Amino acid sequence: MPIPPVLDTLAELAATETDEAARRLGQSVRAAADCEQKLALLQQYRDDYRARLQERMSAGLTVEGYRNFQGFLDKLDQALALQQQAVREAGRRVELERQAWQASERKRLSYDTLASRAARQAQQKESRREQKETDEQAARLLLYRR
Numbered sequence: 001m002p003i004p005p006v007l008d009t010l011a012e013l014a015a016t017e018t019d020e021a022a023r024r025l026g027q028s029v030r031a032a033a034d035c036e037q038k039l040a041l042l043q044q045y046r047d048d049y050r051a052r053l054q055e056r057m058s059a060g061l062t063v064e065g066y067r068n069f070q071g072f073l074d075k076l077d078q079a080l081a082l083q084q085q086a087v088r089e090a091g092r093r094v095e096l097e098r099q100a101w102q103a104s105e106r107k108r109l110s111y112d113t114l115a116s117r118a119a120r121q122a123q124q125k126e127s128r129r130e131q132k133e134t135d136e137q138a139a140r141l142l143l144y145r146r
Contacts, residue, residue, distance in 0.1 A: 011115050014108040021101040028097045032090035039083045046076045 053061075053069045061069075 007111065007115050007118060011108070011111040014104065014111045018101065018104040018108045021097070021104040025094070025097040025101045028090070028093045032087070032094050035083065035087045035090040039080070039087050042076065042080050042083055046073070046080060049073060049076065 049069075050073065053066075053073070056065065056069070
């Protein structure tokens with residue numbers, strides 16, 4: 001006896017939903033990695049720029065040159081703060097997508113369990129029917145032999 005069509009359909013829909021959730025999770029993980037990479041680049045650029053400022057200061061730097069360096073460092077700090085916020089937001093999105101995938105996977109596993117249970121029950125029913133037929137044939141054979 002086959003698995004009920006409704007259960008089969010639900011299992012297929014749950015599998016499709018799980019695949020889609022996994023795809024979205026992968027995208028959010030890649031986006032988070034990109035954000036972190038950009039943050040690391042900005043931090044490296046800021047560190048390099050600060051080192052250049054130190055070199056120029058030791059070689060002699062005008063007040064106007066110092067203000068320019070400091071103004072640019074302030075803009076880099078602002079960009080770093082924004083990028084850190086983007087990294088935190090990307091991390092939150094990853095966590096939300098991970099939770100959505102886990103919920104989809106639990107649902108898919110539940111339907112798989114129900115389908116397995118239905119198949120096992122159908123197999124048991126079929127086995128009982130076959131056993132009954134065998135018993136009836138044996139009883140008829142015994143009757144004919146008498």
